[in-house]
Amino acid sequence: MPQSPETEDDLPEQMRVRREKRQRILDAGEDPYPVTVERTHTIREIVESYDAEGLGPDHHTGVTAAIAGRVIFLRNTGKLCFVRLREGDGTEIQAMLSLAEVGEERLGEFKQLVDIGDHLQVTGEVITSRRGELSVMATSWRLAAKTVRPLPVEHKPLSDEARSRMRYVDLIVRPEARENVRVKAAVLKSLRATLDDRGYIEVETPVLQHTNGGAAARPFDTHVNAFDEDALLRIALELHLKRALVGGIDKVYEIGKTFRNEGVDNTHNPEFMMLEAYEAYGSYDTMAELTRDLVVNAARAVGKTVVPARDGGTIDLEAPWRRATIHELVAEATGADVTPTTTEEDLVALAERHDVALQDHWGAGEVLLELFEKLVEHTLIQPTFVCDYPESVRPLAKRHRSVPGLVEAWDLIINGVELSPAYSELNDPVIQRERLEEQARLAAAGDPEAMDVDEDFLRALEFGMPPAGGMGLGVDRLVMLLQGIGIREAILFPISRRE
């Protein structure tokens, strides 16, 4: 835990010692935090250039290198010191400091002043040690940046709390933490590449909004001082990307943060990365193909096309994906006959038989959705497109081309978790207004997640939005799936309470 002691005397012993070392360096006329240090090679360049086994032990390459990295291991023996340096990508190399090469004074200072955790620069010949390990035999050393706080023990895992609160420390001591960062970057790069290859245009749209819309969620409140107006943080990207569609950006996507002022648990963080893509003249069928490509390409990009499932099995993302209607899935799970014409009364009775609690104001659509979420969703381990929802639970989707009462929408479930929704997008401004006004009635009745009537969005639709397919994808959840980790590991700096 960070501390702010009143005086130096209050510092924990190890911090006091390290501060004293910093001061001693200053007193000796050296800079413990130089602007820059000499660096002729990255550690990676050296490690990749030499094959220590091929060279054999005690080999001298005759090549002099200046390298820098964080001290992660230190062995101060009498006249020969060993120090393991690591650079940001995780590459490590050993440096050796001998009495013969650096002299008694500098060797003594090294032992006195350098700690595990410091950033250190050494210059010397690239050699192999007597044990055959690729090393730099230093002729000089210099601190690149002094570390005044002791690092945690490398061999014991940090507590979960310390991991997420002090990710900077987690990244130093845990390779998986570093890997998660790089995997997420690779996933983002792959998502963009898949979309860019198909001719999609990336845009950015406002985070600060006047109305709540695009999803069912509680927003964060904020305030715009310049207008003295209250505002909201967006819960989805949808309504602005559709405005872009109206304007003729026929294939459009955005990757960005969205914010939902709701629960925090192992699959929910209040701010999270969302991808949404819209394609003019597409439909939820073309979005299914796109989504599968996005997920499979991302999986290939990080070399994880077969991932562990939470039921102990595995998921082969390259295998065929199932497609089933929500009615079929609920029927399958309950053994009851469930179809789009099943009455609300029968659905309520079915919920009672399966101990699914309902809310009074729900209609048939909400009851069906609740049955699905409580009885089916967590059982869908292999990738499944859950299709064709009741109109009332998907207010932004277009009516089904052949089944009355349904809309063309699907949810992709993998490993029991919703990863991606998609619609054939509603573009009739009259019906859209009716649906949003119904949402506004729910909001007025106290539903904190209901959407507002976004008059500007409706005005845009009135100018004509082409028929379109649209999809969304939770980027953090894709990383969770590929890495088999929770959301607090998939997000570099997840939310936590003020300390």
Place this chain on the structure above:
RNA sequence: GGGCCUCUAGCUCAAUUGGCAGAGCAGCGGACUUUUAAUCCGCGGGUUGUGGGUUCGAGUCCCACGGGGCCUACCA
């Protein structure tokens, strides 16, 4: 929101029935020119989350508050 668990040295964890607060790593001093979580000798390091209470005596028991976790509920 409800229930259960947890918070002790820089880190990870011990501490019997309420009876001197400990270990490993890390740190400090010493030895060691080939170490890999070195080894050996010696030494420091604590407001036991915070505030109350019970008690001759509290890390331990009670109350309140705070942080974290799990389950549950809610929330796509």
